Amino acid sequence: MAATSRFDAAVTGVGMVSSAGIGARTAWERIRAGESTAAGLVPALEGTPADFGCAVPAFDPAKAVGRRKVWRLDRSSQFAIAAAAEALADAGLDPSTWDGARVGVVLGNGIGGAATWEKQHNVLRDEGPLKVSPLLIPMLSLNMSAGYVAMECGARGPNFVTATACASGTTAVGMARELLRSGQCDVVVTGGTEACLVPSIVSGFSQMGALSKRRKAPSTASRPFDADRDGFVPAEGAAVLVLERTEHAKARGARIRAFVSGFGASADAHHATAPDPKGTGAELAVRNALSDAGLGPADVDHVNAHGTSTPLNDVAEARMIRRVIGDHPAVTSIKGVVGHALGAAGAIEAVATVLTIEDGHVPPTANLECLDPEVEVDVVAKAGRDLTVEVAVSNSFGFGGQNAVLVFSKA
Template sequence: MTSADGRFDAAVTGIGMVTPAGLGTQASWERITAADGTAARPVPALAEIRASIGCSIPDFDPAAAVGRRKAWRLDRSSQLALAAAAEAVADAGLDPATWDGARVGVVLGSGIGGAASWEKQHQILRDHGSQKVSALLIPMLAVNMAAGYIAMEIGARGPNFVTATACASGATAVGQARELLRSGRCDVVVTGGTEACLIPSIISGFQQMGALSARQDEPGAASRPFDVDRDGFVPAEGAAVLVLERPESARARGARIRACVSGYGASADAYNATAPEPSGAGAELALRAALDDAGLAPESVDHVNAHGTSTPLNDLMEARLIRRVLGEGPSVTSVKGVTGHSLGAAGAIEVAVTALTVQNGLVPPTANLTSQDPEIDLDVVAKAPRPANVRVAVSNSFGFGGQNAVVLLTRP
């Protein structure tokens, strides 16, 4: 709904999550708010490389989640996305059998796509020759296919695409989904992000660039955003999907509105392929754009769900940005202390958690924050969840290539 001052609110009516913190939204939320350490463990597929820990989802059963006949044809990233989408649509109280599919869109974020299928089939090619490579390789690895499969599952015949802005992909997807509602092109948009690439080739790449935590023998303490002893991120897999509608449509059918997406901003650092611009000038453009889009002043922000990767450079840059633009007022948290960093899915997981924070009036603590970096002059929530009156919150996401996305959420 566009208000008199020009602000457009997109209602979050459904959330689905499949994360290292738990299967389903409630299980994920409970583990994230408990913040009892990183959900990391040794990953069997990584046993032969030095960086062998990750935040995986060992209890996920693809056959149970999406059906045995479908599961074998899909990359794990698509399996996770379908499971999260099914929960989100059900949570919204929508029945795909009754909606006008031409008015339903799907916008999903993914940084890497079906890399696990690619790596597996490449090994088959080397060991057994081209005749043994799966005929399904291309639809398994193509980055757009998770969105395509969701559309097939729920009969969504509106715009369908994937955003690929590295670790900002999920947040970018939510921002673009809101634009489909604002333009009038769609009445419902299913949006979010997915990633599943805990595989040797990808993790070795991060390992070689020095981005990962060296705490391989302490997986539960490895991801520690904003801590003085942080030393890198812990890779993860996961998916989160949100259902967005116009508030007036949601209210007309008696739907619960968890929160509203009221602002979105995007920008580029134009600085470095992998390192953030140290001053945060590029990220600041995205944050100020989200505030302007929502028609809100910086001092109105009550809470920040930070990108907070647990890397020395990112956390310091982001802390300076938050302090410079938003001041000392907002509470700050990073869920990556629990979930690790799920790359293209991270922004979607964090937007979902931010929506739950707004709805529940409860800020999750930052796991493993035992000694806050003295250079990080922020009110970072640690040790225990904090009850709070969160009316306005922002979720920051930054990606390789200097791509930044900020989603602003408000209480309905």
């Protein structure tokens, strides 16, 4: 990607529904503490080989979306609506007063309404086709999380979902910034959502050997960059950022929390599920993102790594970071705390990166006891680190070899 004139999209609001808590600040405090959220048995997963994960605690869908709506929304859409409402309130935006034609919604989602699909398949099998819900399609379709968020806030601008597997949330934020840069929107509600702690999906990941087998010690199962890591811990949740054209945010006196200054994307063109061990595609995405931001490797203070806790990903990513950026940035993975929320992971990490910049504090990589000797970067472990972060990179990589990288800068 050729260098372009820099475009800073202002982050004016954030919202989060995650296993670390409901509300961005609540979740952030647990992420800062490095306290794992992986619990014992997830009731919905009982009877499966991998029956633990990072579930959202005490989520009240009726409170989040209203009792009259909750029954026709998949859990993934419920999460998105709740996170979007928090982000808009945090941004100080009142949808009843804005020009909805200038507001877009771009959300990432990897799997769609998995719980709805599985439930209705069981109805079909046990009771026959005439008992299948007429709401099946609008509840399971990937695009509906963005559609329902737009309905809630009257956003009539561009509306779509990005589906780049575990890079979906990051891709969404990058595409949202492009809508602002092109002039199509003044505001874009963006992020990602996922609710896939259901037997079929988790069993699929388990059968391919991607999940940790630490059933007897779930709280230590997700351990990015650790020599003893053995797979990721599945999670659910959503995170939303409100992005605005900087002049729009300043004109209304908004607090700007950080800027999205660069975006890069690429494909490994290598394997359906395994990362390219040379990290060629990931490197291309990082270099493109930095070029888009008009920055170089020496400018980067912090990397929020994809860091899945899988044997192949963590080493390949660490080697790529060292080769492309160097060993000077403080690196962390928050998946040791919140697990891997698939299509929502990049969005959750984007919010964490904004808060890292805002607070000047890099959270620790939870459960990192013995750094893999092949990981030759500065991974923050044991305790968080106070650090002035002017520029941060957030990496996301997904099945299909799909890579997405964001560059954030201090406001």
